[in-house]
Amino acid sequence: DQQVKQNSPSLSVQEGRISILNCDYTNSMFDYFLWYKKYPAEGPTFLISISSIKDKNEDGRFTVFLNKSAKHLSLHIVPSQPGDSAVYFCAASSGNTPLVFGKGTRLSVIA
Amino acid sequence: ETGVTQSPTHLIKTRGQQVTLRCSSQSGHNTVSWYQQALGQGPQFIFQYYREEENGRGNFPPRFSGLQFPNYSSELNVNALELDDSALYLCASSPEPLDEQFFGPGTRLTVL
Numbered sequence: 543d544q545q546v547k548q549n550s551p552s553l554s555v556q557e558g559r560i561s562i563l564n565c566d567y568t569n570s571m572f573d574y575f576l577w578y579k580k581y582p583a584e585g586p587t588f589l590i591s592i593s594s595i596k597d598k599n600e601d602g603r604f605t606v607f608l609n610k611s612a613k614h615l616s617l618h619i620v621p622s623q624p625g626d627s628a629v630y631f632c633a634a635s636s637g638n639t640p641l642v643f644g645k646g647t648r649l650s651v652i653a
Numbered sequence: 654e655t656g657v658t659q660s661p662t663h664l665i666k667t668r669g670q671q672v673t674l675r676c677s678s679q680s681g682h683n684t685v686s687w688y689q690q691a692l693g694q695g696p697q698f699i700f701q702y703y704r705e706e707e708n709g710r711g712n713f714p715p716r717f718s719g720l721q722f723p724n725y726s727s728e729l730n731v732n733a734l735e736l737d738d739s740a741l742y743l744c745a746s747s748p749e750p751l752d753e754q755f756f757g758p759g760t761r762l763t764v765l
Contacts, residue, residue: 585758
C-alpha cells in the first residue's frame with residue numbers, strides 16, 4: 543500500500559513558465575513533508591520542506607503548499623529553468639518514523 | 654567538507670551470492686540511513702544506524718544487515734542475493750537521527 547503517491551511520472555514545461563508537481567498521501571499521521579531533487583548519477587538533494595502546522599513554505603523560486611484536509615501537497619517552481627530538469631521526490635514522515643518516498647516525477651524544462 | 658561517498662559505484666553479482674556496500678558519512682554526522690531504490694520506484698528505507706547501533710528498520714528480510722563503525726562509516730550486507738535485489742542502494746548521513754539527510758550518489762547493484 544503506497545502511503546505517498548506521485549501520480550504523474552513525468553511533466554514537461556516551457557522555460558519561464560510555472561512547474562507544478564503534485565503529491566498525495568494516505569497516512570494522516572504524517573506531519574512533516576519534504577521535496578527532494580535528483581539528477582542522474584547523483585543522490586537526492588533536499589529542496590524544501592513543510593510542517594503540518596503550516597500550509598505554505600516558500601524558498602526563492604520554490605513554494606510548497608500543503609492541504610491537510612485533502613492530504614495533498616504540491617511544489618511550485620516559478621519561473622522554471624532548464625537546470626530544474628530532474629526527478630522530484632515527495633517524502634513524508636511522522637515523529638521519528640523514517641521517510642516514506644513517492645515514486646517521483648521527472649520534470650523536463652524545455653528551453 | 655567532504656560529502657557522503659559510496660563504493661563501489663556499480664556492482665554485478667549472481668543470484669545466491671553475498672554483497673557488501675560501503676558508505677562514508679559526512680564529517681560530523683553520526684547517523685547513517687540506507688535506502689533501496691528499485692527501477693521506477695522511490696527510495697525505500699532499509700535501516701538506520703546511530704552511534705554504531707541499529708536505530709530503526711524497514712520492511713526488509715534479515716538477509717539485509719548492516720554495521721556502523723566508530724568513525725560512523727557504514728556497511729550494508731545482503732546475503733543470498735535474489736534477482737529482485739537489483740536496485741540503486743542509497744546511503745544518507747545526518748548529524749542526528751531526525752536531522753536533514755544528505756545522500757550519497759548510490760551503488761547500482763545488478764543481480765543476474
